[in-house]
Amino acid sequence: MLCHDRMGKSILITGGARSGKSTLAERMALALGRPAIYIATAQAHDTEMSDRIALHQSRRDADWRTVEAPRDLIGALRETDGTEPRLVDCLTLWLTNLMLADEDWQAATHALAAELAHQSAPVIFVTNEVGAGIVPENALARAFRDAAGLVNQRIADACDELWFCVAGHPLKVKPA
Amino acid sequence: MLCHDRMGKSILITGGARSGKSTLAERMALALGRPAIYIATAQAHDTEMSDRIALHQSRRDADWRTVEAPRDLIGALRETDGTEPRLVDCLTLWLTNLMLADEDWQAATHALAAELAHQSAPVIFVTNEVGAGIVPENALARAFRDAAGLVNQRIADACDELWFCVAGHPLKVKPA
Amino acid sequence: MLCHDRMGKSILITGGARSGKSTLAERMALALGRPAIYIATAQAHDTEMSDRIALHQSRRDADWRTVEAPRDLIGALRETDGTEPRLVDCLTLWLTNLMLADEDWQAATHALAAELAHQSAPVIFVTNEVGAGIVPENALARAFRDAAGLVNQRIADACDELWFCVAGHPLKVKPA
Secondary structure, three states: OOOOOOOOOEEEEEEOOOOOHHHHHHHHHHHHOOOEEEEEOOOOOOHHHHHHHHHHHHHOOOOEEEEEOOOOHHHHHHHHOOOOOEEEEOHHHHHHHHHHOOOOHHHHHHHHHHHHHHOOOOEEEEOOOOOOOOOOOOHHHHHHHHHHHHHHHHHHHHOOEEEEEEOOEEEEEEOO | OOOOOOOOOEEEEEEOOOOOHHHHHHHHHHHHOOOEEEEEOOOOOOHHHHHHHHHHHHHOOOOEEEEEOOOOHHHHHHHOOOOOOEEEEOHHHHHHHHHHOOOOHHHHHHHHHHHHHHOOOOEEEEOOOOOOOOOOOOHHHHHHHHHHHHHHHHHHHHOOEEEEEEOOEEEEEEOO | OOOOOOOOOEEEEEEOOOOOHHHHHHHHHHHHOOOEEEEEOOOOOOHHHHHHHHHHHHHOOOOEEEEEOOOOHHHHHHHOOOOOOEEEEOHHHHHHHHHHOOOOHHHHHHHHHHHHHHOOOOEEEEOOOOOOOOOOOOHHHHHHHHHHHHHHHHHHHHOOEEEEEEOOEEEEEEOO
16 A cells, blocks of 8 residues: 555644634645545534534535534544545544443544554544643533543544644644 | 834733733733833722732732723723833633623624734733633533633734743744 | 752643643653652542542552652652652642641742752652633632642742643643
């Protein structure tokens, strides 16, 4: 198998809520190739979430094809692996979906990280920082932020690049 | 119109609570000129806040002149635009004040960002990162952190420099 | 007194929950010397905490000797000061322990920062970012995050290096 420059490149973009992660990820994906594939993990459980999905969709245009993958990210990555860059938005919702479905999120994270080595087209993941506030009083919230942090670490290890988004602007964390 | 070095420079400093943003901002402002003008958005609604304002004031001395502007930042910037550097502390409280007064914070943010191009003297904004904790259970808190993140992105776009403060020390985010 | 390279070096590592701070700190400590000394501030008040302590211990092996110091960090640093690097994990729990015991945490922080100048062997501190979420509704939580931020600033000032951990990867903040 030939190894082409930029082929298979994997990028993780993290940051707080409304730090501009998705916009940055969309720009990075389109810089890697047009059209690009948007792999959405969001499920419209309520109005707040469907409003947010609609807002994200309104920012994307004919440059994008959308695939929905609330839980089976590996399937979605395999199915879309060709030459077009993929944007997975986002890992935190994917984790939420796995937990709500009572799936083994640790095994799924490990498998997702391992899958990246077999991907030929670029993939950009968006995820959330949820661990920099005060310790939540709620045990479930503490368990979730622990899980989210571990997912971020595991995928960051497997990715070629890691970016931290601050007020819409990226800081490169990896490679250092 | 002549363009002088350092004239009109705009800087946004963000970070978590007690990350040393205000101290850093005060140092940066005085490095740009003395005396400097402190544009306070805080309103003393309760003892906790008045204690905090007093603490901030005690750190400033004869090098500073204070202007209060809970909501009309554009007015305060225009009125103080000369040669002295201005420090606006902080955008997160300004947003809170606009929301409490039921003003259109999105229009106000857009106008504030646009105003920066017309300012001759430097202006340094302090703001807060509020989006890196667990998703708040409270819908109002979620709406506020979304708004705060959008204000930060919009003003960061309009500023020449963006700094992220960690444990009292600045990381430069923009220009990269 | 001779000043040896690396002798007495002090490092502060901060980041959100599950950002990989402890793993990074352990790697840094062992890079400075083997075996290393783990100064644990954790106290097993409940099952959640004892599980977390067990997890941390399982990651360490014969390369480590453990000293428990829930509150008297200066005593522990003096007692262990020789040639072996020390890892203090973590300052946020130390602050919690001081507050629960009704001790003067500000004086203790000041004394700890001053002590660093007298230490001959390296010391690495781990601490938590707790101020980047939404403002807590609870006044005690607000007071704690203020105190935690001040401890981080004070110790960061006294340390030679400051690192911010993102998804398991370090960003150098100081020296800039």
